[in-house]
Every structure is written in structure tokens, then in C-alpha cells.
Amino acid sequence: MKSPSLPQIANIQKQLLQWYRKNGRDLPWRRTRNPYAIWVSEIMLQQTQVSTVIPYYQNFLKSFPTVRHLAKANLTKVLKVWEGLGYYSRARNLHRASEIVSNHFNGKIPDNLTDLRTLPGIGRYTAGAILSIAFNKEAPILDGNVKRVLSRLYAITGRPDKTETRLWRLSESLIPKGEAGSFNQGLMDLGAMICTPKEPQCLQCPLRDLCKGRASGDPERFPRKIVKKKIPLIESISAVIQRNGKILLRQRPPRGLLGGLWEFPNWKDEVKRSSGFRLRNCIKKEMGMTAEVKEFIGTFRQTFSHFKLTLHVFRGQHLSGKGIGRWIPVKDLALFPMSRIHRRIALGLRNAD
Numbered sequence: 233m234k235s236p237s238l239p240q241i242a243n244i245q246k247q248l249l250q251w252y253r254k255n256g257r258d259l260p261w262r263r264t265r266n267p268y269a270i271w272v273s274e275i276m277l278q279q280t281q282v283s284t285v286i287p288y289y290q291n292f293l294k295s296f297p298t299v300r301h302l303a304k305a306n307l308t309k310v311l312k313v314w315e316g317l318g319y320y321s322r323a324r325n326l327h328r329a330s331e332i333v334s335n336h337f338n339g340k341i342p343d344n345l346t347d348l349r350t351l352p353g354i355g356r357y358t359a360g361a362i363l364s365i366a367f368n369k370e371a372p373i374l375d376g377n378v379k380r381v382l383s384r385l386y387a388i389t390g391r392p393d394k395t396e397t398r399l400w401r402l403s404e405s406l407i408p409k410g411e412a413g414s415f416n417q418g419l420m421d422l423g424a425m426i427c428t429p430k431e432p433q434c435l436q437c438p439l440r441d442l443c444k445g446r447a448s449g450d451p452e453r454f455p456r457k458i459v460k461k462k463i464p465l466i467e468s469i470s471a472v473i474q475r476n477g478k479i480l481l482r483q484r485p486p487r488g489l490l491g492g493l494w495e496f497p498n499w500k501d502e503v504k505r506s507s508g509f510r511l512r513n514c515i516k517k518e519m520g521m522t523a524e525v526k527e528f529i530g531t532f533r534q535t536f537s538h539f540k541l542t543l544h545v546f547r548g549q550h551l552s553g554k555g556i557g558r559w560i561p562v563k564d565l566a567l568f569p570m571s572r573i574h575r576r577i578a579l580g581l582r583n584a585d
Contacts (some may be wrong), residue, residue, distance in 0.1 A: 245415065248419065248489075250438065256418065268298060269356035269389075270365050278358070279319055299334060302354060303327075311324075315569045315570065318572075328352045332350075341366070343363065354486055360373040361375075369412060370470070372404035374403050378419045379455060381423045384455075387448055403419075428550060430452065463535075463539050465503045469544050469545075469546070470498035470544070473548040474547070481558050496505040501544065529546060562581055
């Protein structure tokens with residue numbers, strides 16, 4: 233593929249910037265040049281829709297208005313504010329990175345690629361977004377929207393993992409001096425609003441006369457689609473164990489899936505029969521206590537990025553043994569960060585209380 237000529241680049245820059253100034257989305261994080269706020273927004277926007285992020289972003293900044301506030305906060309509180317947004321490693325990385333910024337960068341978000349890339353959770357795209365939007369530095373970006381726009385604009389075929397280096401070079405080559413932030417946000421908005429995965433609005437696109445994908449007559453074939461693998465189904469059993477009006481919760485390990493969140497004790501149900509008997513054995517063997525498994529509460533489901541979980545929940549009564557975890561009054565369950573599926577169980581208990 234030939235590199236775009238200077239006149240082509242100038243035309244793309246002009247058309248996109250004009251379109252963005254007139255049609256760009258009015259988003260909360262675009263009303264500030266505060267690098268911390270922009271950083272928070274970019275982390276939240278990873279794999280999450282804008283409409284979902286907005287209320288979380290606003291609440292997060294109210295709870296932790298500066299990087300030093302975030303660094304000093306307890307991780308449990310951070311996870312609680314993040315609860316429901318998913319991909320909790322983002323919150324853990326954000327918290328850890330805030331500590332590094334506070335301790336090693338005097339509370340200031342780095343304004344260069346090398347230092348930004350040392351922070352947990354900041355890859356090449358996020359670093360480019362922060363540098364261009366917060367500091368207006370000529371740094372390229374390449375998220376899903378931008379990949380789609382550039383792939384169609386230049387009719388780039390090939391597997392996505394094989395074309396990424398070329399797309400990064402293109403993204404970098406198109407940035408206009410002095411307007412990196414506006415141009416990059418224009419690319420993102422064009423992909424989100426016009427150059428959508430299905431049924432792109434080509435007639436409304438400011439780059440329609442320059443787009444090789446449109447000229448081909450089938451812009452939707454760019455970029456090449458990835459065939460998604462069928463995600464596995466996991467069935468588990470869980471116990472809501474009661475003792476003197478309190479419920480037993482346990483905290484997940486700090487790293488890994490849902491790290492640091494609290495949940496009702498649960499185990500994979502590989503046998504898929506005699507669940508009550510197996511649940512009693514799991515409680516005794518793995519939690520060091522004896523409990524009577526009583527009535528079935530219900531079945532709860534949640535889809536994660538790589539699997540679907542079905543959780544069969546039973547009510548239990550503590551009989552003996554200290555157990556592993558923490559006994560929590562029902563009214564205080566709302567204070568502990570939980571995944572969506574365990575929050576639904578907790579809400580059911582509170583409503584029944």
C-alpha cells in the first residue's frame with residue numbers, strides 16, 4: 233500500500249476537522265483539559281459504551297476529584313464506586329497508577345509516552361489519547377472506531393492482527409500539527425456516529441469522496457471480521473450462609489477476574505446433581521465450618537467477556553466452625569463491592585429482610 237500523499241493528507245485533515253467542529257459529540261470529558269479527568273475517561277471507555285460511562289465518570293470524579301484523592305483512597309471504596317462498570321482490573325490499575333503518579337511524579341500525569349507507558353493499565357492507545365487530548369501532542373490513537381475508519385478509508389484487507397502496524401503508521405501520518413486532540417477525537421466520533429460497523433452512513437461522511445472502501449461498493453467488508461469463538465457455559469453453586477442475622481461473604485484474590493470484589497461462597501458444579509450435598513461438603517472442606525443447606529433461593533445468570541455463568545443459590549444456616557470470610561449484617565451488604573450477579577442475590581436478601 234502506498235503512503236498517502238501530502239495533498240491527500242491535507243484534504244483528510246481539513247474535511248475531518250471541519251466536520252468535527254460542527255458535529256462532534258458533547259461529552260463531559262471534552263469540557264476539560266484536566267489530564268487526570270481525561271485519563272479516567274479513557275480508562276472507563278475501554279470496552280465500554282459512552283452512554284454507560286458518563287454517569288460513572290461523573291460519580292468517580294465526585295468521589296476522587298484529584299489523582300491524590302484516588303491514591304489515598306482504599307481500594308475497596310474505589311471498587312465500590314466502579315461497581316457495575318465491569319472489567320474491574322481497570323479500576324485496580326487506575327488506583328495503583330494513581331499511587332505511582334502521586335509518589336513518583338509529584339501528583340502530575342506524565343506528558344510523555346515513555347513515562348505514561350510505565351503506568352499500569354496504560355497501553356499505546358490510551359497513552360496516545362491522553363497525550364493528544366490532554367496535552368495536544370502529536371500522538372496517534374488506534375481504537376476500534378479508528379481502525380474501522382482507516383481500514384475503510386484505505387481499503388485495507390488482511391487479518392486485523394496483521395494490519396495493526398500499518399494502521400498505526402497511517403494514524404500517525406494523518407495528525408495535523410497543533411490540532412492532534414481535535415483530529416483524534418474526530419476520528420473516534422466518525423467511527424462511532426457515521427462509519428459504523430453495520431450500515432455506515434456514507435452519504436453523511438466528510439471523507440466519502442476520499443474513501444476507497446466506499447468506492448469498492450462494499451465498505452462493510454473492511455476491516456476483515458473476526459469469527460468469534462463460542463464462549464463456554466459454567467454452572468456453579470452458591471450458599472447464602474446465615475448466622476445471628478448476618479451473612480457470610482468472602483473476598484476474591486486481589487488479582488485476576490473480579491479481583492478484590494466480595495461474593496457469596498460459590499464453587500463450580502461439575503456434577504450437576506446432588507447440589508445440596510456437594511455444597512455442604514465444599515463449605516466444610518474449603519471454609520472450615522459446618523452448615524445446613526436449606527431451601528433453593530434461585531438461579532442467577534451473567535455473561536462475562538469469555539464465559540457465561542449460571543449460579544444456583546441455596547440458603548444455608550451456620551452450625552459450627554469459624555469459617556473463612558466475614559460476617560456482614562444484611563443492611564450492610566450494599567457497602568461491599570460485588571459483581572453484578574452477586575449484587576442481584578444481595579438485593580433479593582435485602583428485599584426479603
